[in-house]
Amino acid sequence: MEAKQILPKMPKSWNPASKPHKFCPGCGHGLVLKALGQVIDELNIQDRVVFGCDIGCSLLSWDFFNVDTVQTHHGRTTPVIVGIKRANPELITIAYMGDGGGYAIGSQHLVNAANRNDNITAILVNNTVYAMTGGQMAPTTMPDQKTETTPYGRDIKETGYPMLGPEMVAAIAHEGAYVARGSIAKFRQLKTFIKKAIENQMAGRGFSFVEALSTCPTNWRTNAEKTWDFVENIMPQYFPIGEYKVPGGKEE
Amino acid sequence: MGKVRRISGCVAAAEAVRLADVDVISSYPIRPYTGIMSELARMIADGRLDAELVYAEGEHAQLSIVYGASAAGARTFTGSSGVGVTFAFEVYSPISGERLPVQMAIGDRTLDPPGDFGSEHTDAECCRDQGWIQGWASTPQEVLDMHLIYYRVGEDPKVMLPQYVCQDGYFVTHILGDVQVPDEAQVKEFLPPYKNHHILDPKKPQIIGPQIEPCMGPPQQYQRKQAFDNINEVLIKAHDDFARIFGRRYDPFLEEFMTDDAEVVIFGQGAHMNTAKAVAARLRNLGDKVGVVRLRTFRPFPTDEILKRMSRFKAVGVVDNSAQFGISGGAGVLFSEVRTALYDVGDKVKTVGFVGGLGGEMITHDEFLRMFRKLQEVAKTGKVEKRAYWLPFEL
Numbered sequence: 098m099e100a101k102q103i104l105p106k107m108p109k110s111w112n113p114a115s116k117p118h119k120f121c122p123g124c125g126h127g128l129v130l131k132a133l134g135q136v137i138d139e140l141n142i143q144d145r146v147v148f149g150c151d152i153g154c155s156l157l158s159w160d161f162f163n164v165d166t167v168q169t170h171h172g173r174t175t176p177v178i179v180g181i182k183r184a185n186p187e188l189i190t191i192a193y194m195g196d197g198g199g200y201a202i203g204s205q206h207l208v209n210a211a212n213r214n215d216n217i218t219a220i221l222v223n224n225t226v227y228a229m230t231g232g233q234m235a236p237t238t239m240p241d242q243k244t245e246t247t248p249y250g251r252d253i254k255e256t257g258y259p260m261l262g263p264e265m266v267a268a269i270a271h272e273g274a275y276v277a278r279g280s281i282a283k284f285r286q287l288k289t290f291i292k293k294a295i296e297n298q299m300a301g302r303g304f305s306f307v308e309a310l311s312t313c314p315t316n317w318r319t320n321a322e323k324t325w326d327f328v329e330n331i332m333p334q335y336f337p338i339g340e341y342k343v344p345g346g347k348e349e
Numbered sequence: 350m351g352k353v354r355r356i357s358g359c360v361a362a363a364e365a366v367r368l369a370d371v372d373v374i375s376s377y378p379i380r381p382y383t384g385i386m387s388e389l390a391r392m393i394a395d396g397r398l399d400a401e402l403v404y405a406e407g408e409h410a411q412l413s414i415v416y417g418a419s420a421a422g423a424r425t426f427t428g429s430s431g432v433g434v435t436f437a438f439e440v441y442s443p444i445s446g447e448r449l450p451v452q453m454a455i456g457d458r459t460l461d462p463p464g465d466f467g468s469e470h471t472d473a474e475c476c477r478d479q480g481w482i483q484g485w486a487s488t489p490q491e492v493l494d495m496h497l498i499y500y501r502v503g504e505d506p507k508v509m510l511p512q513y514v515c516q517d518g519y520f521v522t523h524i525l526g527d528v529q530v531p532d533e534a535q536v537k538e539f540l541p542p543y544k545n546h547h548i549l550d551p552k553k554p555q556i557i558g559p560q561i562e563p564c565m566g567p568p569q570q571y572q573r574k575q576a577f578d579n580i581n582e583v584l585i586k587a588h589d590d591f592a593r594i595f596g597r598r599y600d601p602f603l604e605e606f607m608t609d610d611a612e613v614v615i616f617g618q619g620a621h622m623n624t625a626k627a628v629a630a631r632l633r634n635l636g637d638k639v640g641v642v643r644l645r646t647f648r649p650f651p652t653d654e655i656l657k658r659m660s661r662f663k664a665v666g667v668v669d670n671s672a673q674f675g676i677s678g679g680a681g682v683l684f685s686e687v688r689t690a691l692y693d694v695g696d697k698v699k700t701v702g703f704v705g706g707l708g709g710e711m712i713t714h715d716e717f718l719r720m721f722r723k724l725q726e727v728a729k730t731g732k733v734e735k736r737a738y739w740l741p742f743e744l
Contacts, residue, residue, distance in 0.1 A: 170432055170461065171379075172407065202377070202407035202436075230378035233387065234404055246376070246390035246404070256404060 108134030110143045112163045119157040123324055125311030126154060128281040129222050130161055132288040133191070136295055137164070142189050147181050149174045151194035151203070153229045154313075155222060158193060172203025179215045189298060192219040197227045200236040200260045207266065207306075214271045214303035218294045221262060221306070223336065224313040232316030236260040239335055244316070259335055266306050267341035273303035276342040280310035282329035283338065290340070302344050310336055351531040358521035359384030361489040361528050362428070362454045362514070365496030367398045368536040371426045371452075372543075373418035375403045375411040379433040380466055381518040382456030386428065408433040412440035412453075419449035420557050422548035424500070427451065430518060431458030434472040438479075444511050445480030446573060447557055450503035450545070451511040452496065453481075456522040457619075457670075459708055467709010468518030470619060471671040474647075474682055480573050482512040482580060483648035485619040489526040492516050494597060501540050501587045507579040509545075515647075517670075519709065520620035531595055539594045580649050602651035603658060604643040607633055611640035613724035616659070616687060617668035618644040621705070621712045625668070628717040639721050644683070655690040663728035664699040665691070666720050670706045680704050680737035699727045702737035703744070716740050 152171035178192040241250040275297040279287030294305035376386035392398040415425040499512035592598035669681025680702025
């Protein structure tokens with residue numbers, strides 16, 4: 098007799114054929130994509146979404162959803178998604194990237210899309226390292242954090258400070274933009290931020306950007322407890338969680 | 350006399366950079382070359398190398414950083430793979446145009462598509478005409494040696510040009526080999542400290558890279574061509590000195606394997622030629638007169654050497670590990686250029702092009718065997734029925 102496979106409840110917009118997903122055990126991408134999947138379901142927009150993923154670990158989401166998907170080059174997801182949106186404004190377009198893609202090789206695109214107030218949603222997953230290539234120091238690596246290229250910890254005197262993305266985007270974004278930083282350690286809040294970001298696009302108000310603090314136990318070389326402690330307690334000390342720009346002023 | 354270490358192509362490149370006492374390095378991670386930068390970061394952290402390592406925001410910035418550093422008088426190093434190489438494209442010609450002897454390691458990777466992690470020469474070959482010296486190493490030892498030799502050639506006052514040192518992704522970058530890592534004193538004798546006489550110096554102000562008038566274009570381009578014409582002489586001298594100091598002799602242009610009485614040869618560059626040699630050796634045991642010629646210097650392309658040394662074969666099969674769509678000859682750039690080089694011998698030497706190993710696939714023993722058999726058929730009949738074959742689909 099064949100045992101019946103019991104699958105956990107997953108968002109309708111997910112592609113069940115690609116599950117279990119390709120991310121490492123303990124990776125935060127799955128939670129961010131779960132929040133996004135639930136938002137797509139709740140807003141009932143699965144047939145209007147185009148999802149773009151970057152290079153790096155975020156590319157492992159190329160078959161994550163049952164929606165139109167495009168995998169672009171490193172850092173290039175934002176402008177590709179802008180092109181799709183300009184060609185067909187009826188679509189709801191989401192650029193999904195890591196911190197290397199968004200804050201290093203694609204930082205000019207993030208800045209310029211925000212400055213043009215392009216009506217797209219960018220979601221950036223911050224795990225403080227270039228994870229796909231083996232855990233090198235990234236723009237978001239924390240002070241004193243050990244990585245492949247900073248074996249004794251990141252020396253901020255030599256290599257500068259972690260990049261504060263939402264703060265930067267909020268500083269240049271225009272009226273109508275939505276900017277927030279959430280964390281997989283506060284899942285419901287992160288989901289709310291992602292929902293508001295996509296609703297902002299649906300309302301045609303302009304650029305929306307959510308950074309999600311996330312985990313990389315593979316490259317952090319941490320066990321479950323230390324991994325969660327880092328994302329829940331240590332990362333927010335440098336990367337404060339909250340909304341940075343809300344159309345019409347900050348909501349309480 | 351140094352010591353023997355079992356290291357990968359990536360670590361061998363990093364050892365060369367350390368021995369060359371490089372001043373400024375710029376990095377951005379992309380597989381498979383990333384291991385070079387990880388190793389250099391460790392060397393700097395451990396105090397084994399005193400250099401500035403800039404963690405750039407992308408390859409375009411990487412190349413721009415070494416452009417500036419070289420213009421300010423530093424010996425520089427950078428590197429990349431695949432689409433990282435092409436992302437930086439804008440900066441290649443300015444670097445050679447300003448005659449800055451920057452060095453760049455390329456660990457080959459496919460472009461997109463197929464965008465897999467495999468090795469193809471397509472990425473580095475895209476940059477072939479940007480005014481850089483360029484060659485392929487086929488083992489970790491050759492990687493280390495080629496980096497040192499190219500610094501010496503590129504920084505020669507008669508040359509002053511940047512250099513790409515290429516190695517096949519994975520087949521060399523990630524495969525371990527026994528490498529004689531020389532002493533620093535030996536390297537000092539071979540490679541003098543870097544001296545550039547037209548560096549940015551506030552005491553003697555000058556302008557680098559300005560907008561110029563069209564009439565100033567031809568002489569500037571011609572100077573770069575003349576510098577290129579000087580390379581071979583400097584390259585030969587560097588290889589002679591290298592052999593004298595380190596005891597390892599390479600032919601600067603073409604490595605020949607079992608070619609003495611060969612009737613047909615496979616011609617190519619990089620690590621796939623190691624496989625070709627193994628197949629040639631097997632066929633020699635069966636009495637077949639076959640050999641392998643491995644190109645070591647791709648830019649400048651050794652036209653005269655090829656004409657002089659390869660016109661004695663009946664048939665030459667040129668293996669391209671790259672995709673150049675619509676190119677003359679219908680295979681890849683090596684085939685196109687070997688055919689051009691052999692034009693002056695007329696119909697005496699038959700040439701056949703083979704494209705193989707795309708997407709990072711192996712070019713297998715069996716595939717090389719089929720290529721040799723095809724060449725033997727051409728040599729025997731004197732007829733080339735089909736100019737070029739894409740493997741494994743067409744042969």
